[in-house]
Amino acid sequence: MTKVSGEVRAKEEATSVNRREQILEAAVVVFAEHGYFKATTAQVAEKVGISQPYIFKLFKNKEELFVAALDRAFERTIRTFTDVEASGDTLLEESIRVYEQMMETHPSEIILQVQALGIRDEAIRSSMQAGMNRVTQLMENKFTAAGIANPEVEVSTFMANGMLCHIAMALEMPELKPKHLK
Amino acid sequence: MTKVSGEVRAKEEATSVNRREQILEAAVVVFAEHGYFKATTAQVAEKVGISQPYIFKLFKNKEELFVAALDRAFERTIRTFTDVEASGDTLLEESIRVYEQMMETHPSEIILQVQALGIRDEAIRSSMQAGMNRVTQLMENKFTAAGIANPEVEVSTFMANGMLCHIAMALEMPELKPKHLK
DNA sequence: TTAAGTAGTGACTGATCAATCACTGTGGAA
């Protein structure tokens, strides 16, 4: 009856911590695909292979589930940029490289961030603000440490192009992607 | 009973064309404030001072209403930039100026565009794609006509900063606004 | 005066879903 269409991966010990992780992984994908309001907790549950009510044993409500998924996306973003080791004259291009890599390996998490831009919900907006702040701060620290001139301006431009890139992806408009100078 | 809180303006002749306009004006604000899915057609109706069912006499459904509101936002954007007359060395700053002006005078239309970025709905996405394309094309034409070097790159940067600015507004993060070089 | 178009409404419904509740099954520890 139920399609069991896109269920996920192999057996791990069924602790609630694992379940939480599995649910989050599924939630990122489902939310990215359908959007926060159209996505249902039943779709997430089906993807994990559990019942819909069980989600509410591990997350207070749908909003909290989304926020957790969004935080996850930002955590990866932060980790990705943190891991870049490069000197002043390669830091920017290296950062762009790992970012583009992340777009390919984890597109749903990018989409999720774009979704969150438009959602008028206090908890979600707070999480989004925190995420954007963390990324900006991190890059400013890295740019500064690498001795790049005008780090504020450079980071701002980096963020602007990054967001345009996100948008190009969400809208499926590759022609919108930033035209890297040179 | 009903609050009649934010009803709108004075009597015009009650033709359906006027009503359409009034509904769109209200819709832009209501959608911007609550988001596409949380906003209700009843809220839009209340703001106009008509009954909820009447909206469906003038718009096929909620989606069509949103698309019409979004198109309206893009029309103003296009008009705003079209009206800029400036030479090669002032075109960019002048464009930024009118854009910032529009952010102050019509914030809801900016917010609406940000909302639309994340909505997974074919009609809305198409409208969004068309809008972004029109703006990009227009600016490329203007930059080229003004004899600006590397118009593609310049427009891309302009769009990137513009979108970051939109985002800063939607997230209420003024500190995120582009740091204009110089 | 009537007929027809236009502007508009009150009352309702069908569908959807987040969230709750009351429950089952199971593996260990005491």
Add this chain to the structure above:
DNA sequence: TTCCACAGTGATTGATCAGTCACTACTTAA
């Protein structure tokens, strides 16, 4: 052997809303 914590589910519901329907009231033109 019992008891209890943990993992999990089926059934249901309460609220919300887009959209429909059957209707009223006004105006104009023949």
